[in-house]
Amino acid sequence: MRVALDARDLACERDDRWLFEALELQVRDGDMLRIEGANGSGKTTLLKILTGQLSPQAGKLEWHGEPLRRVKDTFLRSLLFIGHAPGVAAALNGQQNLAWSAAVAGVEAPSRAIDQALAGVGLAGFEDVPAAQLSAGQQRRIALARLALIPRPLWILDEPFTAIDKDGVGWLEQRLVDHADRGGAVIMTTHHTFQANDRVNSVLLGAAG
Numbered sequence: 001m002r003v004a005l006d007a008r009d010l011a012c013e014r015d016d017r018w019l020f021e022a023l024e025l026q027v028r029d030g031d032m033l034r035i036e037g038a039n040g041s042g043k044t045t046l047l048k049i050l051t052g053q054l055s056p057q058a059g060k061l062e063w064h065g066e067p068l069r070r071v072k073d074t075f076l077r078s079l080l081f082i083g084h085a086p087g088v089a090a091a092l093n094g095q096q097n098l099a100w101s102a103a104v105a106g107v108e109a110p111s112r113a114i115d116q117a118l119a120g121v122g123l124a125g126f127e128d129v130p131a132a133q134l135s136a137g138q139q140r141r142i143a144l145a146r147l148a149l150i151p152r153p154l155w156i157l158d159e160p161f162t163a164i165d166k167d168g169v170g171w172l173e174q175r176l177v178d179h180a181d182r183g184g185a186v187i188m189t190t191h192h193t194f195q196a197n198d199r200v201n202s203v204l205l206g207a208a209g
């Protein structure tokens, strides 16, 4: 098994308000999990906890049965995280952004593989255009090209469909389902309704206010 993430009894408080309490989730190979909830309900906060960027007020988070904080390096080598902001440097072009992402991840990325990844997200011909000169959707596509370039079993994605056009949405949905079908796992926040919705489990966080 490549993915075994367990959250038990998780609780998180922000501004004297419990965003969630006693939250349980389990993600294994082949799983797709959507975190749902209103604006401000804590979706991004939960992803930050699940990626080890933030500590919960209470609860247990385990990776393959070990406390995540104790095996964080191993966990991070299995994780591909794309946050709410695409994390694309405006001054760098698509090739440079992906070369940098691959280097940070410790992955060999020859320029041919980078160009293929960019072509895969519909950016053939835009490889050497600085991200600052690309649209929001094109910048998001550079971020999504990491999915093809950096092989990791667990994808945690914060609103991956943001700014993506209709064709791109279909492509991305298929990409996520394919990843799960090949034994990977996906945790995401999204308001997108999947065509293959029965493939996706959900965790609903409480409404704001």
Ligand SMILES: Nc1ncnc2c1ncn2[C@@H]1O[C@H](COP(=O)(O)OP(=O)(O)OP(=O)(O)O)[C@@H](O)[C@H]1O
Residues within 6 Å of the ligand: 014, 015, 019, 037, 038, 039, 040, 041, 042, 043, 044, 045, 046
């Ligand atoms: N850095 C922070 N410090 C203090 N409180 C924060 C911080 N970030 C978020 N919050 C609080 O946590 C609540 C949940 O924020 P979060 O970004 O997790 O919500 P969300 O469900 O992802 O919202 P959206 O759908 O609008 O993206 C916010 O209403 C805010 O009050």
